[in-house]
Amino acid sequence: MAIIDVHQVTKVFGPDPESVLPLLNSKVSKEQIYRETKHTVGVNEVSFSVEPGEIFVIMGLSGSGKSTLVRLLNRLIEPTNGIINIHGRNIVEMSDEELRHVRRETISMVFQKFALFPHRTVAQNVEYGLEIQGKSKAEKRVKALEALSLVGLQEWADSMPSQLSGGMQQRVGLARALANDPDILLMDEAFSALDPLIRKDMQDELLELQDKMKKTIIFITHDLDEALRIGDRIALMKDGSVVQIGKPEEIMMNPANKYVERFVEDVD
Ligand code: ADP
Ligand code: MG
Secondary structure (H helix, E strand, O other): OOOEEEEEEEEEEOOOHHHHHHHHOOOOOHHHHHHHHOOEEEEEEEEEEEOOOOEEEEEEOOOOOHHHHHHHHOOOOOOOEEEEEEOOEEHHHOOHHHHHHHHHHOEEEEOOOOOOOOOOOHHHHHHHOOHHHOOOHHHHHHHHHHHHHHOOOHHHOOOOHHHOOHHHHHHHHHHHHHOOOOOEEEEEOOOOOOOHHHHHHHHHHHHHHHHHHOOEEEEEEOOHHHHHHHOOEEEEEEOOEEEEEEOHHHHHHOOOOHHHHHHHOOOO
């Protein structure tokens, strides 16, 4: 069974989002909807399923709706319409209590800007993700060291974040997300701020980790090379809609339309 099943999900931003829904079925552009209603379409009737253990890449230009979509997946924002099943349960209808449980046990998020606390040690930063779980200090320390060793940073546990390079800091961010042992990792442009060479290293590391851990990873990027390198499947977004979903070779060999064709044209 799919671990994530997104069905006809739409997110409209503005004072009366539901009033805009009838307009989305016709061929009205985002710009036109904004001009006429002052509402922004973030995500427009998106559907897809992800199997356990997949790396599912969501790719698209800036403003195409990637971050909105990933925020919907752990309900940091509420959809205007649609169903989001995680492990077969619609998170849109969950109580706050159930949702907290899902966020604690099932889904972790890795951010682009690392978001480390500068005055806490590396290990304390990783422990932060565990704090809400009511574990003992010693337990937390053990979990944090385990997660740090997964990303090769156990020797840096008691250093401060500022002593680490950008790539290492991002690995701490990854360790923090892994410390809870979630089923699903959401990574929104997690490597986009890194230098190209370090970025390649991180991609390799993520693939190696994935071999060991078999998480389900939703990986957001605007970079086609990165998408092709790490994605088991790729969803290409444009203006809030998914224009094609496929394995990297399918996207390259059989672009669904002119837009995809132009998108993949420049790859070596
Ligand atoms: P991406 O991550 O692909 O760059 P986003 O999901 O951030 O794209 O944005 C998609 C669209 O939704 C953009 O037009 C953006 O301006 C709009 N949007 C995102 N968040 C908000 C918000 N909080 N309020 C209004 N519009 C938003
Ligand atoms: Mg974004």
